[in-house]
Amino acid sequence: MILDLHAHSIKSDDGRAKVQNYCQWITTRNVPIDGFVLTEHRQFDFESDYSELAQKFNLTILKGAEVETEYGHVLVFGVTKPLTEEFDFSNITLKLADVVAAANKHGAVAVPCHPGRVRVGMSAHIEEHGVPEGVHIVETFNGGSRGNEDDIAQTMADKLSYQGIGGSDAHIVSHIGRCATRFSAVINSELELVAALKSGEFEALTFKEDAA
Amino acid sequence: MSAPLDVEALKEEFLFKVFDEKTFSFSGQALADYAIACGETASRYTDPADADFQAPPTIATSLQPGQRMPKGFPKVAGLGMDAGKAVSPKAPIRPDVELLGKSHMQDIYTKTGRSGRMVFFVIRMEVFDPSGTEVASADTSVVIREKPSV
Amino acid sequence: MTIVKLADVEFGVELPVFEPDTSLANVQRFGDASGWNSPRFTDHEHARKEGFPGALVPGIMSQGFLAAMIHRWAPGSVIENVDTIFRAPVIVDVAHRISGVVTDIDEDTGLVEIDLTLVNAAEETRVLGTASVRLPV
Numbered sequence: 392m393i394l395d396l397h398a399h400s401i402k403s404d405d406g407r408a409k410v411q412n413y414c415q416w417i418t419t420r421n422v423p424i425d426g427f428v429l430t431e432h433r434q435f436d437f438e439s440d441y442s443e444l445a446q447k448f449n450l451t452i453l454k455g456a457e458v459e460t461e462y463g464h465v466l467v468f469g470v471t472k473p474l475t476e477e478f479d480f481s482n483i484t485l486k487l488a489d490v491v492a493a494a495n496k497h498g499a500v501a502v503p504c505h506p507g508r509v510r511v512g513m514s515a516h517i518e519e520h521g522v523p524e525g526v527h528i529v530e531t532f533n534g535g536s537r538g539n540e541d542d543i544a545q546t547m548a549d550k551l552s553y554q555g556i557g558g559s560d561a562h563i564v565s566h567i568g569r570c571a572t573r574f575s576a577v578i579n580s581e582l583e584l585v586a587a588l589k590s591g592e593f594e595a596l597t598f599k600e601d602a603a
Numbered sequence: 604m605s606a607p608l609d610v611e612a613l614k615e616e617f618l619f620k621v622f623d624e625k626t627f628s629f630s631g632q633a634l635a636d637y638a639i640a641c642g643e644t645a646s647r648y649t650d651p652a653d654a655d656f657q658a659p660p661t662i663a664t665s666l667q668p669g670q671r672m673p674k675g676f677p678k679v680a681g682l683g684m685d686a687g688k689a690v691s692p693k694a695p696i697r698p699d700v701e702l703l704g705k706s707h708m709q710d711i712y713t714k715t716g717r718s719g720r721m722v723f724f725v726i727r728m729e730v731f732d733p734s735g736t737e738v739a740s741a742d743t744s745v746v747i748r749e750k751p752s753v
Numbered sequence: 754m755t756i757v758k759l760a761d762v763e764f765g766v767e768l769p770v771f772e773p774d775t776s777l778a779n780v781q782r783f784g785d786a787s788g789w790n791s792p793r794f795t796d797h798e799h800a801r802k803e804g805f806p807g808a809l810v811p812g813i814m815s816q817g818f819l820a821a822m823i824h825r826w827a828p829g830s831v832i833e834n835v836d837t838i839f840r841a842p843v844i845v846d847v848a849h850r851i852s853g854v855v856t857d858i859d860e861d862t863g864l865v866e867i868d869l870t871l872v873n874a875a876e877e878t879r880v881l882g883t884a885s886v887r888l889p890v
Contacts, residue, residue: 407868412856412857415764415856432714538875563856563881565854566868636782636786638817638821640780640814641821642773642817642825644824661820661835662787664812665813685811688812688836689835
């Protein structure tokens, strides 16, 4: 099963895509993914219910978040109400250690994203802050990466024995599925996603050359 | 070293209040040059002699208020850059017509980017023709990279 | 294929790729017409002193490129909104390419949503845009 683990909808301040249009795009263009995770910036979207869309298009649509720490941006999968009460998702100066600890406490997983990117990626901050505790997975393929950012991410992941995931970081409809993650498990819920990530049975994929 | 901006206080004080009014007018040739440089080929945009000659639809984003920020707005250190622009044309803009642009602050928010904490200011200009009809509105997002405090 | 009416449009259809003229002479022409003729846009050396790789194509000009691309595809269309996000500078005298795809069609209102992406030769996204365009039903 292949999921794009990093996408934004109009719920994010810089997102321009409606979720329905993501679904229609994936179906019409035969994008080789089985679903996606909406990781809105600095928030968790409790309001939206995409179950009807998921059923209509036979896709898995899950929700996560993208928060901001001193190590850059971090995806959080398995967000629950109690987790959102542990720290302020809108705070752009979170401590990665606090995010990881809260995620662990509430059965979630924290994954630094686009780690090869200057300022908002983890790799650039390791020299200053050291190797963070508790990180096991990073995003090694990001659909918005420029230049050698994915190479930097992969090199860091190899060096620190992190596993890699892929996500498109789509903000517009046609960018969904540019990168994704293949799981050996079938995933239909955030709980199953967390379990699959913890199992280590996954690999990062990129379809960027296909999309270009 | 300037202190980080208190965004909530700024929103409270400045959002939605018109801070600038300015008039604009374009000659037919300027409109045609603008359109041709952008790659327009239809004569209603490129030929001032066309019976339906009008400005290209994105022109409202080129209009700049007389003052960039409201009076009393704190001076922000850093390099200001366009982060985005949205334009909604509502009626054709013709040459040599005096347009009135009214600007207000539509939103202020922060995020961290490739270059540290960034503050975004969204300034909306509503553009009116001499009859008072709104012919366009344009949002300009200006991002300023804050200098880190030490 | 030139688009005349809404029925000519299908979800997911790609607009013909548009290669905008980012030459210094064209940016200068645009600057003279629009008033956006700061040396940041018209002088490579000046822009480099400001820390940029070269003179910048004004964001409003990139937005104008997107609108022109839509008009070339559907000459009779009426653009209702163009929303652009500037991800990275578009450098003058550097080749760029714009692609566009239809991502929504509203049969009732005649509105079509289009994703627009301006990339450089390395396929790096410099400008993202979405547009709402009205076509005769």
